[in-house]
Amino acid sequence: MLRLLHLLFIFGSLSATAQTKLFYREQYRPQFHFTPAIHWMNDPNGLLFHNGEYHLFYQFNPFANRWGHMSWGHAVSKDLLHWQHLPLAIAEEKDTMIFSGSCVTDVNNSAGFATNTQQQPMVAIYTGHIEGKNQSQHLAYSLDNGRTWTKYNANPVLDLGKKDFRDPKVFWYAAQQKWVMAVVFPIEKEIKFYTSKNLKQWTLMSSFGPAGDTSGIWECPDLFEAPVKNEPGKTKWILMHSPAPYMQYFVGHFDGERFINESKSNQVFRPDYGPDYYAAIAFNGLAKNQKPISIGWINNWNYANDIPTSPWKSAMSLPREMQVQKMRNDEWLLVQQPVEQIKTLRQKEMVWTKITVEQKHRLPVHSQTMELEVEFDAGPTGIAGVHLALNQQQFIEIGFDVAKQLLFIDRTNAGDTRFHPAFTKQNRYETQLNKMLNGRIRLRIFFDKSIVEVFANEGEAVMTAQLFPLEHNNAVELFSRGGSTLFHFVRYHSLKSVW
Numbered sequence: 001m002l003r004l005l006h007l008l009f010i011f012g013s014l015s016a017t018a019q020t021k022l023f024y025r026e027q028y029r030p031q032f033h034f035t036p037a038i039h040w041m042n043d044p045n046g047l048l049f050h051n052g053e054y055h056l057f058y059q060f061n062p063f064a065n066r067w068g069h070m071s072w073g074h075a076v077s078k079d080l081l082h083w084q085h086l087p088l089a090i091a092e093e094k095d096t097m098i099f100s101g102s103c104v105t106d107v108n109n110s111a112g113f114a115t116n117t118q119q120q121p122m123v124a125i126y127t128g129h130i131e132g133k134n135q136s137q138h139l140a141y142s143l144d145n146g147r148t149w150t151k152y153n154a155n156p157v158l159d160l161g162k163k164d165f166r167d168p169k170v171f172w173y174a175a176q177q178k179w180v181m182a183v184v185f186p187i188e189k190e191i192k193f194y195t196s197k198n199l200k201q202w203t204l205m206s207s208f209g210p211a212g213d214t215s216g217i218w219e220c221p222d223l224f225e226a227p228v229k230n231e232p233g234k235t236k237w238i239l240m241h242s243p244a245p246y247m248q249y250f251v252g253h254f255d256g257e258r259f260i261n262e263s264k265s266n267q268v269f270r271p272d273y274g275p276d277y278y279a280a281i282a283f284n285g286l287a288k289n290q291k292p293i294s295i296g297w298i299n300n301w302n303y304a305n306d307i308p309t310s311p312w313k314s315a316m317s318l319p320r321e322m323q324v325q326k327m328r329n330d331e332w333l334l335v336q337q338p339v340e341q342i343k344t345l346r347q348k349e350m351v352w353t354k355i356t357v358e359q360k361h362r363l364p365v366h367s368q369t370m371e372l373e374v375e376f377d378a379g380p381t382g383i384a385g386v387h388l389a390l391n392q393q394q395f396i397e398i399g400f401d402v403a404k405q406l407l408f409i410d411r412t413n414a415g416d417t418r419f420h421p422a423f424t425k426q427n428r429y430e431t432q433l434n435k436m437l438n439g440r441i442r443l444r445i446f447f448d449k450s451i452v453e454v455f456a457n458e459g460e461a462v463m464t465a466q467l468f469p470l471e472h473n474n475a476v477e478l479f480s481r482g483g484s485t486l487f488h489f490v491r492y493h494s495l496k497s498v499w
């Protein structure tokens with residue numbers, strides 16, 4: 001069974017690499033977001049920068065375009081945009097599926113997996129899942145830069161005999177020279193913090209939760225340090241996780257044993273306020289002075305299995321750089337922007353300035369793969385923004401409601417919405433957004449066939465949504481309701497495919 005899984009995925013990987021003219025040209029297929037060549041994908045796993053490569057592992061079904069047979073798929077990149085598919089990394093075996101987890105470089109060979117002093121093993125820490133019976137934490141290691149993997153022969157390394165106990169995020173805490181693991185009790189809505197010297201024996205240090213959003217089960221925790229915007233040398237700790245089917249974060253301090261929350265415990269802060277962003281984690285192995293970079297899964301468990309894409313299902317977000325800033329209400333805010341490398345995909349540029357829009361203004365652009373920047377006056381009343389994937393009465397609306405101070409996405413009329421009733425019910429999403437100091441709203445929008453990612457006011461709010469428009473739904477227009485709106489500038493870039 002294990003050998004068959006590896007052979008099947010090796011064949012699939014080679015085919016996807018050699019036949020890019022066949023793959024990556026299907027309807028709805030994103031052109032600058034990561035997608036598997038074929039089959040089902042969900043949570044990003046084991047994000048690690050190791051020996052000059054960014055490693056992306058992910059939950060993967062080697063057999064079908066629906067959830068099941070969870071194993072770790074694998075891809076590597078030099079720039080976080082152009083990805084090389086690799087063979088299946090860690091495969092389901094017998095009754096144990098490979099659920100989510102993380103990956104580290106064991107620089108000091110603390111686990112003892114290296115066979116000579118030149119090796120720095122990659123070690124994956126993941127949840128072994130036995131359906132309906134048990135979840136426990138396991139190890140696998142690689143001595144060849146992640147190309148082949150060996151499961152530790154004394155797995156599991158942490159087993160509490162629980163049915164729901166999963167998604168370990170492990171990192172090296174240099175201040176105390178130890179490994180730290182954040183792992184969840186999903187039903188109890190608690191994040192547990194463990195420590196280890198060798199990745200094999202783990203000791204409980206503390207717990208966090210319930211707090212904030214407790215409406216869904218808790219999954220996929222992450223704990224990382226991020227710089228404070230415009231305050232060199234100052235950092236805060238971010239605890240981020242996924243209360244299904246969305247995400248939330250807390251900002252505070254980590255002393256090596258416990259996380260001390262400085263966010264309001266009864267308030268919900270989300271890294272993304274759209275319907276389709278989940279299970280994001282940050283890369284291990286980045287340089288100490290580098291901003292943390294995260295990737296999230298673009299889908300929603302309420303309809304994930306039924307989105308109308310084939311032969312693949314689901315995408316990953318653009319990699320996002322993260323920092324925090326103190327807002328005027330003394331709340332800490334997570335600020336996110338796409339990595340700078342995205343600019344290397346820019347091709348044709350068109351710029352317009354000082355456009356006054358009474359109702360609608362069509363731009364001379366037709367595309368479903370673009371970056372669009374707009375800045376407009378937000379006041380004193382009205383609603384203004386952008387329509388994408390436009391054709392007659394079909395479009396996705398991205399806008400700002402001045403009276404309510406709300407950023408929103410509305411995909412009610414954005415194409416195919418019939419594939420699942422939950423998708424139809426979840427068409428409008430919104431979040432509070434303060435105007436910039438100059439009284440304007442700035443939106444940076446990435447539209448990629450079936451994905452929209454919106455970064456508002458330099459990343460103070462982010463929204464991600466899927467849509468499934470017809471291919472000829474590709475016009476772009478500005479809109480204004482309840483009065484005229486001055487758009488100070490609009491900048492369009494076509495973006496080339498990474499495939």
